[in-house]
Amino acid sequence: MPAPQQGPIGKRIARNVAELRAARGLSLREMSERMGKLGRPTLSTGIMKIEDGTRRVDVDDLVALALALDVTPNRLLLPPEAGTDKGVDLTPAVTAPTEDAAWRWAVGEYALFPLDAPTPAADVVKFMAANRPHASTNLSVLEQEIAAHLKDLKPVARAARAAEQAGVPFRVLLDYLRLTDALNSTDDN
Template sequence: MVFILDTVMCIVTTMPQTKVPLSKRERTARRLTLCLMTEEKQRRPRPSVPYGPTAKTVAEGVQKMRKRRQLTIYELSALLKKAGRPITPSAIAKIERGERRVDVDDLMALTTALGVSPAALLLPLKDSPHQSIEITGAGEVPADVAWEWASNERSLPLSSGDASEAELGYQLHSLPPGRRYLRSRPVGRAVEALRRDVDRVVEISQRSQSRHPSEFADRLAAARLSLGRLEAELARMEAEREEFDRSSREELERLRQEAARLVEEQSRGGGDDGAGVD
């Protein structure tokens, strides 16, 4: 019934765009055709916007984190409004269904309201090297590597090119000065390697040693090796410091002796001049 009324109203309001005289029946038929075409166009579903894998991950992440925080859509909307980035409850529902895009400001506001880091929405919460994560622009990446990249610990592996050059470029362009300096020092790299190895040991231990005995042993050995490297680097730094202190003390003693010699020479020179005047 509604469709019929809409069609009738459309026939009444539509004017034919032609200069050729038409009969009343032809004009009515043309108006009816135009109205039916308009109605069909309005009812036709809009083509869906193509979403990449990261957009889908964000949509799933928002819903999971909201439920973990035991927040309703309305409560999350209120938090976003309070934070100065209002998103209506219906818009949040569309985000979770993957029907609304999330721009970078929305993403930051959502992570703030949910009390998580941006990585918690951009990546699935899995970091086993046996799992993979699809990242827009990078394809399938090992889950642990993806999280290290998102945590600003390393670059993503490239299919081609020099890996060391890529890592250098990553450190140069991705890290602030303080972190870049630390990462460039051997001790900083040793600390990072040890931390990663210890993380792997803990992860495998939690998954059950009985199922992965060889992997656990390998990771434990790698962690011990990293610890040995760190201890060696710290010992080297300590030796360098002691050598620097020793050299500094020797240099300071030399300067003192030189200063004493100059004072002595000046003293002798002053005495000779005084004797000549008398």
């Protein structure tokens, strides 16, 4: 039987599964055992076929593989890094403009379309509300929270724009804000 035609995501999943399994020092047999414990029995030969691209991965496989490798499904779907200006093929006809854009879209922070026109703020908020239910459950609540803190948020927005203009990548800025408490760097020293 001929190998199924893989699209860009299928090829990337195959590569990512192989690289992550190897990085964790897991044999095919150990990976197969993990999949079985997760309720998605997959023979060692099945894992090998996934890695060489001759077996397609359905969404149930994807989630089980991610759990077995201790990553998110997005980590299997996308490139292992972000931060370059390389485009990311999502389908044979759709390419995210950069790795950052692909990752930001995948985690619900960024709407890819329309790529050629600015997205109104309301559309961005709707996209985020629909794709980040853990962060905000209700669009009107999010809008109210922003409005209630707008005076205090404006200097943060100005500082963020200044940092981006100074060359600080947006993802670094977000990570810094998320990790300031953990890094004990909330003071200006």
